[in-house]
Amino acid sequence: MKKILLVVFLLLFQSSFSKPISETQKLAATCKVWGFLKYYHPNVASGNFDWDEQLFKILPKVEEAKTDMEFSNVLEKWISSLGKVEAYKAEISSEEIDYFDKNFDLSWTQDANFFSKSLSQKLKFIEQNKIQGKQYYVEKGIEFRNEVEYNEFDDKDKNFRLLLLFRFWNYVEYFFPYKYQMDQNWDLTLIEFLPRTINPVSQADYYLSLKEFSAKLNDTHALFGANKLFDIFGRHGISFDAKIIDDKAIVTGFKNESLCKINDIRIGDIITKIEGKSIGDLIKENQKYIEGSNYAAILNNEYPIFYSRTNVSEIEFIRNDKTAKKTINKYEYKDLNINYENKSEKYKFLENNIGYANLAVLTPDDVPAMMEQFKNAKAIIFDIRNYPQGTNFAIAEYLNPEPKNFVKSIDADLSSPGRYIWRKEDTPCGKINPDYYKGDVILLVNEKSISHSEFTAMTLKVAPKTTIIGSQTAGSDGANYRFEIIKGIWTSFTTYGVFYPDKKETQRIGIVPDIEVKPTILGIQQGKDEVLDRAILFAKNGK
CATH class of the missing domain: 3.90.226.10 (2-enoyl-CoA Hydratase; Chain A, domain 1)
Known part of the structure; x- marks a missing residue:
């Protein structure tokens, strides 16, 4: 009888401190725990589980949880099912390592607002006794591998949409060296875009949300691609090169000169409007979809500003101080027949x-x-x-006159994903040369x-x-890694960091x-x- 009363008391005590938890909060925390286990848990990071399948199994249980305590219990049981994590004593290395920790922060595992004390203890124990062998899902370099491949990406399936977001977010969380330089905190980006993943208002808005998500990296190397985006923005582009100056597009050259002649496009033409919209307004409308480390890089990207779903567009332009309108042809990339051979003098x-x-x-x-x-x-x-x-x-x-140090680089520390290490030595340039x-x-x-x-x-x-x-x-300096997140959905971003010898940033600047x-x-x-x-x-x- 006393035992029953004790259990009841404990349950009442626990429930009195439980708080409701929203779907976005639950899924954001699940995304982070799923990614953490993927790269830290010895039994997961070594490839012993179908990690996508594990996510699909846990999501219904996460959805059923109504309070933070219920949610923590779901995650605790899940983690326990992954097998025992053996404690080990870390060897003290005599090697001096210069760590770069501006991206490295696992303090969220101890957040009492979402996790019970026992769950936080489990996560901390895993961090302290993380995988010691080779990572199954990522190679030094960086290259993501051994992900489950699917015949197609089903954007109507909520689980698949969440899988895509969870993979994408965690790739960046652990392996993007410039995460700390983003305009918006990466955790907040996850929370911002989860609702558009859970309940997209339309298929188009869903894909646009992913494009925006990619742009949040503030990295000119970043580029999100999907065929559906061509259906939204169009596949037809301009036959000339243009530079944005003072919210106007100035023709600077030709992708295909003969096609430009058809519409009498001349170098120096000032395009002020496309389909009745000013260039400035088009930039404002589309800037959130354009990946770029800085504004100059964003303006250098003609997609999607100059693309359309039709093969013609009306433009307003200025030539010889006279404003006029005309309809110009637009072309799919394959029809531009761009000759990339550069015959300029070396x-x-x-x-x-x-x-x-x-x-x-x-x-x-x-x-x-x-x-x-x-x-x-x-x-x-x-x-x-x-x-x-x-x-x-x-x-x-x-x-x-002699070798010079010109760069200092950081590489991902795969023994503690999210942390980076300054290279001991980067190759200098130059040589002993008195002449x-x-x-x-x-x-x-x-x-x-x-x-x-x-x-x-x-x-x-x-x-x-x-x-x-x-x-x-x-x-945007450093290696550019392009890869498929899931079938038919690809992206890219910078995967190692480049700095000046005094460790001053080049990224974004x-x-x-x-x-x-x-x-x-x-x-x-x-x-x-x-x-x-x-x-x-x-x-x-x-x-």
Whole structure:
């Protein structure tokens, strides 16, 4: 009788402290616990369970839980079913490791607002006795592997929608080195987008929510893709290149010149409206869907602003100070027949004995002959407003009197996912070279300078007498990893971190020019390269 009374008392005591818990709160916590167990629990992280199936089994029980205590009990029983976690004594390493912990925070496992004390203790024990062997779901590098593949992604199935979100969120949570630099806390992003995953108002809104979700990374390397997005934004794009200046789109070049001639599109045309909407309004409407580390990178992305579901669009444009309207053709990518062959000169002399190298086409094999030709040049301009061909280390050998450190990198610590480690040593650039080039070195950069372009600028910047001219770069340095989250749904983001030797960030900030120069509408119309012109002026007078 006393035992029965004790049990009743305990139940009443427990229920008196239980709090209602919303579906969003339950699923956000479940997402975090599911991801934590996936990468920390020895029996899960080693691949002993079909982890998707485990999620599908636990979701109905999570849904049934009405209070925080009931929810905690569901998770506790689930964790117990995964098998015993053996305690171990961590070996004390004599190796000195420099950890990068700005992303690393598992304090949420101790949140008394959602988890019972006993559940928090279980989660803490798992953290302290985490997997010691090889990770089953992720390889050093980073590469996600051994995920269950499905014949198709059923977007009508709530469980599949949750699986997609849970996978996506946890990939970023544990393996995106710049998570701490996002505008919005990643936990809040999960809470914000869960309702649109649980009960999407429409199929279109669901896919748009995923595109927005990806944009929250604030990473120019990030890119979310799904065929359904083409149905929403359209598959037909413009046949010309455009640059956004003062909320107007200025034609700067041609993807296919013959197609542009059909609609009489000319370099310097100022497009002010598309289908009656101003370029500024189109940017405001679509900015939340565009992945970018900074605003310059966002404006450099023509999708979805210039895309449509029809093969024609009415534009309003200005030419010779006259405003007019006309209908232009739009094309699917395959019909643009873009010729990516770049026949530009690899290097040449400009006026006043100034060397110029176009790193978009220059190869490492070209570097010795180029530097021999430029050895007595007054200055050398390296144009990095493009994607270079891996010439940075080869060029640096001619620009430095000795090896120089130019970068500091971090890699994911797979023994404690979410934590990163500073590399002990990054490869320096340059070599012992008393005959190094002693003239001015000028680097040209802009929003098209991304990833390896920015890495190249960092490499060459450490040379004596180097000046960077141009505008903010894309602010996304490090390896870009593209992968399928689930069948037919793919994404990408940066997977290791790149910093300056003093550990100062490059992500989002980009390569900061010493002299800022941005193209103007008038300059484009007059056929000028104002950034290059400014570099030539600097080479002439040193200012």
